[in-house]
Amino acid sequence: MPRLRRLRLAVATVLGDVAGWSSRRLRRGSGEVISGRITQLVAPDALQRRLDGRPVALISGTNGKSTTTAFLATAMRTRGPVATNDKGANMPTGILAAMGHAPPGSTAVLEVDEGYVPALLSAAAIDVLVLLNLSRDQLDRVAEVRKTADRWRQAIVASPATTVIANADDPAVVFGARAAPHPLWVAAGSSWRVDATSCPNCGARILFDGDNWQCTQCDLARPAPQWSIAEDGHLAIAGDDTVDLRVELAVPGRHNQTNAIMALAAATVLGIPMRAALDAMTSIRAIEGRYDYVWGKGSTARLYLSKNPAGWIEIIELLKRSPRRVLIVINAEIADGKDTSWLWDVPFELLRGRHVIASGRRCQDLAVRLFYAEVDVATEPDLDRALTVARADDCDVVANYTAFRDVRRALGVAR
Incomplete structure (x- = not known):
């Protein structure tokens, strides 16, 4: 029985690897989730082992x-x-x-x-x-x-x-x-x-x-x-x-x-x-792109991930110390949560006096929130154009979960 379990786990691992490789090859994602699903399907006790x-x-x-x-x-x-x-x-x-x-x-x-x-x-x-x-x-x-x-x-x-x-x-x-x-x-x-x-x-x-x-x-x-x-x-x-x-x-x-x-x-x-x-x-300078610097050649952007009001409070504390313009990118996909009402719990009023570019698939929701926070905002739904505009000066880029992934892909820095 132990030998059979080892064989099943080995086969499950190979099949999971193939599924993950296929996902990456087809550009459907990083492959971790589908790899794990296939492995678990073949060997239900795989995680414990x-x-x-x-x-x-x-x-x-x-x-x-x-x-x-x-x-x-x-x-x-x-x-x-x-x-x-x-x-x-x-x-x-x-x-x-x-x-x-x-x-x-x-x-x-x-x-x-x-x-x-x-x-x-x-x-x-x-x-x-x-x-x-x-x-x-x-x-x-x-x-x-x-x-x-x-x-x-x-x-x-x-x-x-x-x-x-x-x-x-x-x-x-x-x-x-x-x-x-x-x-x-x-x-x-x-x-x-x-x-x-x-x-x-x-x-x-x-x-x-x-x-x-x-x-x-x-x-x-x-x-x-x-x-x-x-x-x-x-x-x-x-x-x-x-x-x-x-x-x-x-x-x-x-x-x-x-x-x-x-x-x-x-x-x-x-x-x-x-x-x-x-x-x-102390050797860590970025975590999966978070806090990373990009661009160079005359202007830089620093990337921040923030996906809920509690996280935004921490990020706004950092933005308050910076004179740079701000690009905020908001999506509402399944991984983000489709309900964007949380934007009204974020104290965007603390960004008054800063110029903000709103982008992402729910940029209009963000722009309305910023308007009522009395923040100077320009809306640009197209992410590539928004990044081009932001690149004219030093910029802080803040995005929620799937938007952060989109930003990194658009900048050519995603793994």
Whole structure:
């Protein structure tokens, strides 16, 4: 029987590889999802078998998954081979494809869609689970935030051996993560609190007071963080005065500093020395095109991905510091969520005084929102023309999920 299972897995892997190659050849996509689907169809236990016998870390949350995964994967490579889904296919089929040819004994560092955390926890023994944040995203196809948090909680209860590293500043994350026997709490911040006004445990109002928060009825409250980062980037670990590390990265923003300390905490749990892990993380300058510089020859553009209100708050903080013109590209495909009403939750008013070009398949929706935010906006539905206009000066380009892919293809920098 074991021999037959090995043969089935080998055949499934070959067939999956062929399907993935065909998808890329036909320019239908990167091939990860169809590869994983075929593999799973032939060998239903393939994911469990690919994950067994190796250290496994999962990273999940609404925002920051790809960046935190890249940080942790880079840190883990200081010890040896790493298998990771760095192309963003973060559902079980994509993860299975990424693990298809992982070297035996290599560490698996995997980005996981929020809705599939329970499935991964039940599929194999998971060493570390990193939970970043939870907020509204893809309104027409993703479960309500508190429902996702409750599913996390139930899955964590059933996985007591998994070390959970969680954001102490997000009430929904705390509700799910406190089911772990010994969660490691990180002060990773939460600038978006609209989805945290009521308690995910009892439904009562949550009261925020500076960095602290607590439910007004039950015992859900901000736990004391064990890891935190000062405004100047210095790392602090409760009970350890010997730590003298400053988080200085090549990618911008406070949110990336907090992503980095989440990854650093995970790397430490997995046995990587803090200094070596942090030094490795500083080498990252872009993550699948995010924060990358393009063009040159007289003008440059920096690329940003932002797909929901919580993510936009972080990006707007970066845009506020820049005098460059802004090109925003918005689509509403299945992967983006077809409901664009989230645009009205983004504080675009903070861009007043900047010239913005609106493009993408839902550029008119964006232009209306910017008009009411009193932002100077020009609409150009054709992405190639919009990029040509933007290229006249230095520019910040911000796009949501499929629009970001379109921008990179139009610029000739997509893999």
